[in-house]
Amino acid sequence: DGHAKEVKLGILLGFTGPIESLTPHMAAGAEMAAAEVTASGKLLDSATVTTMRADSACVDNGIAIASAEKLLAEGANGIMGSDCSGVTGAVLQNVAVPNGMVMISPSASSPGLTTMEDNGLFFRTTPSDARQGEVMAQVLKDRGVNSIALTYTNNDYGKGLSDSIKSNFEAVGGEVTIVAAHEDGKGDYSAEVGALASAGGDVLVVAGYLDQGGLGIIQGALDSGAFDTFGLPDGMVGDSLPTNVGPDLDGSFGQIAGSQSKGAEVFAELAAGKDFDHTSAYVGESYDAAALILLAMQAANSTAPADYAAKVLEVANAPGEPINPGELGKALEILAAGGDIDYQGATGVELIGPGESAGSYREIEIKDGKVTTVQYR
Amino acid sequence: MDLLNALVALTNFVIVPGLAYGSQLALGALGVTLIYGILRFSNFAHGDTMAFGAMVTILVTWLFQSVGLSAGPLPTALLALPFGILGTIALALFTDKTVYRFYRQQKAKPVIFVMVSLGVMFIMNGLVRFIIGPGDQRFTDGERFVISARTFKKLTGLDEGLAIKTTEALTVVTAVIVVAVLFWFLNKTRTGKSMRAYSDNEDLALLSGINPERVVMYTWMIVAALATIAGVLYGLDKSFKPFTYFQLLLPIFASAIVGGLGNPLGAIAGGFIIAFSEVTITYAWKKVLTYGLPDSLAPDGLVQLLSTDYKFAVSFAILIVVLLFKPTGLFKGKAV
Amino acid sequence: MTDTMKHTLLFVFVGVMILLEGMTDVLFFSGSWNSALVILNMGLISAIMAIGVNIQWGFAGLFNVGIMGFTALGGLAVVLVSTPVIPEAWSSGGAGIVMALVMGALTVVAAVMITKFMPAGRLRALVLAVVMIAGFFVYRAIFDPSVSSVEAINPALQGNIGGLGLPVLLAWPAGGLLAAGAAWLIGKTALGLRSDYLAIATLGIAEIIIAVLKNEDWLSRGVKNVVGLPRPLPYEVDLQNDPSFVERAASWGLDPVTASTVYVKAGYALMFTVVLLALLWMAQMALKSPWGRMMRAIRDNETAAEAMGKDVTRRHLQIFVLGSAICGIAGAMMTTLDSQLTPGSYNPLRFTFLIWVMVIVGGSGNNFGAVLGGMLIWFFWIKVEPMGILLMELVTSGMAEGSALKAHLLESASHMRLFTMGLILLLVLRFSPRGLIPEK
Amino acid sequence: MIVVEDLHKHFGGFHAVDGASLEIAKGSITGLIGPNGAGKTTLFNVIAGVLQPTSGRVTMDGEDITGLPPHELFHKGLLRTFQIAHEFSSMTCRENLMMVPGNQSGETLWNTWFGRKRIADEERALRAKADEVLEFLTISHIADLKAGQVSGGQKKLLELGRTMMVDAKIVFLDEVGAGVNRTLLYTIADAIKRLNEERGYTFVVIEHDMEFIDRLCDPVICMAEGKKLAEGTLDEIKANEQVIEAYLGTGLKNKDKLEADA
């Protein structure tokens, strides 16, 4: 019909509420993917991708559901979101599944979501906690760490991850001296640092967020001389952490989802000039989530969720040509030609089972104030 | 047995952070308690006033940093603080003029003021995010430590380190100065006494020729200054994020009430009680006891009364226990 | 214009707003019946919460800032009543947990007894301390291992003691009961204090309740959330697969997806309306009877009411428990509507202060006012964001594309929500201080 | 009827009531006078259950009522009025009276929903009774006014009226006269007298106005420093040296000077 087709992508994130400081960057990440696709002009007869932001408020199911309904009413073809596990579950059960809408969450990692009746409509680019726990235990073990103190951000991500780290690390013979929760958004962490320090351990593993409580804990622990090496799971890995903490962080290590493909570095380069913080948590995942939706549409040659839902796993996993950030145009071309791709993206996406990221992991170490790659696991 | 190390560990992880956090709470509670004592209502917007004050200070700090102004080893924010205070005073007086004054003229009941402050809280909440955004803002600079754990260990040869951050020292010193000045002001100056008189008996103050609007104005100015100082010190020592300041409201209220609402002395005591109870009851005493007790008695477990998850719950449990035995707070409340 | 007419018009206004939301997509409306019903459903629940708070505040002047806690307890009731029984949990540690809790309760009772019946002095303090400390350690000794064994059962999906497997509708009254029980404890303590410190007590205890929900995984999985709670209504997907339903939908000229989603939401709306009307009727009847007269007397002058033989403390406790129970029921309804319990999502701004805005704006002391406030404020709570975006677009339409200010303004639009709530509250307090539908 | 034995009430180190012992005879109108701060109001408050005594015992008709809360004392027939009228200001005068009787079935929530018939009957009876009381007090015309809007004296009458809604045995009046115009005060005095005579109420009256005391009270008890100082008829009390010294005084000293000036 003469006009280029329009694909509408809903971005449902908590622009207000507890993680309001993260979400603008996440949304920008997703919009970056959309813009890249639009610019390539290769999506379904050179369709333009319009993004529509809507607030999930992170902790307000009422707002989240209403926003999701609004996105649907405005004709969204897919939803990138939501963020916090609570609202994600609510939107999934009450809006997405009943309406047959595809949702890819960049950050909801609750194991409960895995088993939720989702009719094959729900995916997430954040890796499963179970797998990361294994990797972290191995990293710790290989570095000769015998005992750790463990603190987690008190939500489903932190809790699930810390459970998994604890059981895996104990399984390989390590000792966990203490497991202490911390709340995000409450500036004072003296009590937590005090308890952690008293329990002791070679390394303090912080299963939190690098710009929330996790940062406060690390700062407190360093300042008081309680710990000088930290174990950093994915939520803590990003360039802003060494920048904020300073040289004392050197020598700390951790892992983040990622594969040989160097997707993360590419993504960092691509996003460097933009006016958002690409090192903030879940920005890469957001990019990937948006990209996956669009790629799946291309693969199915349809913007109807019912059609492209089944293609999400296909484009995300092998076999096929590995795709890094910035190569979305190329991927669209391959798909249009009937080829196969293996989307890697910024976070080394690998979806297993009921649609969550299994992922290979990139072991990192902080050296000279930079996040450097040690090896891939 | 190693008492010295036990003492250092305790100081490092309990006393120093407790003092700093306690001072921040005390400064916040002072503001709440002054409003309660003089303007007669609990100001729910106090946390957000603190956020606003810190925000203005941060903006000015950035300006100073960008033109290369600095306070040497001390944070630049100290230079910006007076501007923050001025900005917050302006906001407080503006709010009073546009919002609260009307209700004062209507002789509205205190609980109406509480609800009004709820509305102000919502608005300020939005305003701060509108201006500086919801994100984390860092503005600390200058020397980080008065003494760092490593230096301390090197100096003393002890196993345990003792770290005192500049911001912690600054917090405590500032709090002491501010409190001393405030007490001098309230008890010795004419204006201070007129504020106490107004708090004691509004009508009689009027009949004595004390201008109520003046008293209210001074109160807001002092409270705005206190809020800004508390907000900035908290931001320097921890970090600035609008969301955290709303969360601070609860421990601040708890402090003010434990101490006895309306009583400045109580606010200070309350601040430290809440801060130390949060730290000590959830503290794992293992390390201190291991150092402090003979080896045979050294504990195996963590010796932690409650997990840190419940540190908030602890301050409230303490609050309720205090109220059960001392219904008006530790220091008889309601007297400025 | 008479007052009745004005008040009717206000209700009509809310109704029209919701209808417009369903019918048209001009301005900030979305033109989706689903969206309209979503707003309506949460509006009804909010109205019920507002009635609960109004009973406490409007009838008796009790300032409850712990609404969040009672709502959360209602949510907990849904998990405890309606999720399936987990026999392993009971066999492995359930009994131990129950025993430990009984132990804890006994310790507290013993402590209270000791303070009541032993003469004050050093001996009493000593006995009290011994009993408390011993009780605490015995409690922890039984509790901790039982909890770990329960939490060890299939932690990814369960790890809690599960529920009773009863119909979910039973959870609504159960939520009320649970909240009432908690309110009774709080009221006993806080209303018994010589000075009244209800506000700070409720504020604190609500935080404690949330802390328990977040951290006691054996109870309701803590922050790992309970999802997929049973529903009183069929699942949309099942309806879509049910040929007879599809046929009926077609006869109404609807596609199965819209028909099923609207059907379920309308079903909820119906159920919520029934509950709301029942509670409204009960509240009105009570208010207009000698009971209401007594409550007004207590409100007017406690000392005199006490001297006239009214047990003020007991009545305050009664009304506090009742209001909290209603919040508990609403909490259970909300959890049912969401089909999940997410303890991390309870925060005071949304679940306490927003409800207060509803009550104040609607009209404290007037049940119809509370209902109006609940519906109206909820509508704004949801719709202010699109309104804000619309407004910002209008404001920035003159600005250059890509200007930093424009981007900043557009991005800040979602923060208009809190701002607007504050503004509405201040405007109402200023120009109609008794609320939109004042108490007679 | 009421016996107070060695009652103490301490506020911190201050002994407001310090070993007071007194008896109040059935059917009497007892006056209670004494200097400011003698502990009269405190004694009242302890007897009426507003304050807990530090030690001592209060009995009523032989039954120990020490420390019972006010609402329980009410049900035992012990009522009080307040120095400053405590009307229920947002309710009509009639409602002020109707709310008084205890054990109304309409005060139980359950009945407000499922026992409406019974409530309606009870309400009719209550209403009739309230109107009767208003008639007695000669204030029928204010029955439907909000109690907050009637005059101070009418409020005082209303307070008295509340005690007539139930079968009170003993009524404590705290400074009915303070700030009340004399003429009105004597109207109240008449009402008190009639209640005493017609219904057999026992009254205890705190008052500083000797004329009022003179009209009503026999016997009169004078308190000072938390103890009973003297007891007897007003004339006896007036003649009591201690009472004159502590309370009554000997009139103006400066009056003559004033007249000399003029």
Add this chain to the structure above:
Amino acid sequence: MSDNPYQDDHGNKDASITNLKGAGTMQPAHQKSGPTHKVDGGPFLIGDTMTGGYGKGPDILHDCTIAVDKGEIAVIVGPNGAGKSTAMKAVFGMLNVRSGTVRLDGEDITQLTPQDRVIKGMGFVPQTSNIFTSMTVEENLEMGAFIRTDDFRDTMEQVYDLFPILRDKRNQPAGELSGGQRQQVAVGRALMTKPKVLMLDEPTAGVSPIVMDELFDRIIEVARTGLPILMVEQNAKQALEIADKGYVLVQGRNAYTGTGKELLADPEVRKSFLGG
């Protein structure tokens, strides 16, 4: 409860959010002082044909006139709710006077705020809560002198001479004093401004006869220093006995006016207001 919706607190008295102690009830008629102008003659202080009421409420005073001249004691009596306190407040600028004027020492001060009237030399002792209970006796007196910028130690000595008991208790919180002593503090506080006229609202309400006599003695003494005194009294007989001028107010209107002796002798007045 008043009908002002802003004053409806539903009976809340929760100490964790509201502080009811010492809250005021008085509302100045003007937030800012208007102009004053000279007028000739008339008594020293006069509220002349005042009509007005509280806020937007109905008129409570109707053409009510009260006045006091140098060296006089003027007493206002009348039934409860007659508007005696209201008339005092009107003179002090706490009431919206819709017509009529208030003149002090040959100056029309109708448009002044209460604070400015204090500066012009008016001293007022309200009926209740007339001291700062949490402050010491001396601080109470200092607050009395709040508007003075000169050295007020002399005045304080004079007050102590007048009320010797206060000198002994100067460092004690005023709230710990007995009723009679409190009244002395209250009068002393008002005297600290060196007022040109002193207004007292029921200084002897609820006070035992002995203290009442003591207070009247003191008041006479103060009056003898040449300070005009305008007071409201319920103990009408005693008050009228020492009064130079008496006003009987009924429903906001002057019902009877005359010297104290005349009023005491008037059978109408005796019957209606003095209890025969």
